[in-house]
Amino acid sequence: MPTDWQQRYETADTPWDKGAPHPALVDFLQAQPPRGKILVPGCGLGHDVRALARVGGEVTGLDIAPGAIARAEAFAKTGGENYLCADLFDLPPDLRASFDWVWEHTCFCAIEVERRADYVRAVVTALKPGAHLLAVFYLDPGVEEGPPFGVSITELDALFSPHFEVVKEWTPQRTYAGREGREQMRLLRRRD
Numbered sequence: 001m002p003t004d005w006q007q008r009y010e011t012a013d014t015p016w017d018k019g020a021p022h023p024a025l026v027d028f029l030q031a032q033p034p035r036g037k038i039l040v041p042g043c044g045l046g047h048d049v050r051a052l053a054r055v056g057g058e059v060t061g062l063d064i065a066p067g068a069i070a071r072a073e074a075f076a077k078t079g080g081e082n083y084l085c086a087d088l089f090d091l092p093p094d095l096r097a098s099f100d101w102v103w104e105h106t107c108f109c110a111i112e113v114e115r116r117a118d119y120v121r122a123v124v125t126a127l128k129p130g131a132h133l134l135a136v137f138y139l140d141p142g143v144e145e146g147p148p149f150g151v152s153i154t155e156l157d158a159l160f161s162p163h164f165e166v167v168k169e170w171t172p173q174r175t176y177a178g179r180e181g182r183e184q185m186r187l188l189r190r191r192d
């Protein structure tokens, strides 16, 4: 049965929320702060959104759960961020082909496995041609039943390579406790 995300927030059943941006994003931002318009799908409470906004991005945090968006909006602003309660699979027209970057972190692994092609389509739809998807993929969450749903490198290649070229990929040096060696970072560029 699909996850009721709003209910997870209402009942404070949010083990994914670590109260801080992903350490690998923090490291990336120090080396290469992305500029322009940035979309963070499935942004939750917005820790990553605020980290991206702090270094100059014009960031939209999008989440399907009103409870997540309300809590994200309650944090003090760090820069040019805004939040939107919407379904990634039904992007508002004004968000289409409008982003220079998408930051993916625990949205892809939260989506039902059979909707992964829809996820890729949604990200392609949001990005301008030649724009970037920076992602930390949860390869092996170590749970029998998701979410989070793991993914293999082979599946990532099959899903994303028709639309994206891989600019760079690496194992994050820093992550949250318990996720060591379970993730893969990828910097992808949308094909024109």
Ligand SMILES: C[S@@+](CC[C@H](N)C(=O)[O-])C[C@H]1O[C@@H](n2cnc3c(N)ncnc32)[C@H](O)[C@@H]1O
Binding pocket: 005, 006, 016, 017, 018, 041, 042, 043, 044, 045, 062, 063, 064, 065, 068, 086, 087, 088, 089, 105, 106, 107, 110, 111
């Ligand atoms: C596992 S949580 C991760 C939240 C956040 N990225 C973090 O790490 O704290 C997945 C998030 O994706 C959101 N989500 C799930 N399906 C979505 C959809 N179709 N459109 C937008 N957001 C969605 C959920 O409401 C939830 O906040």
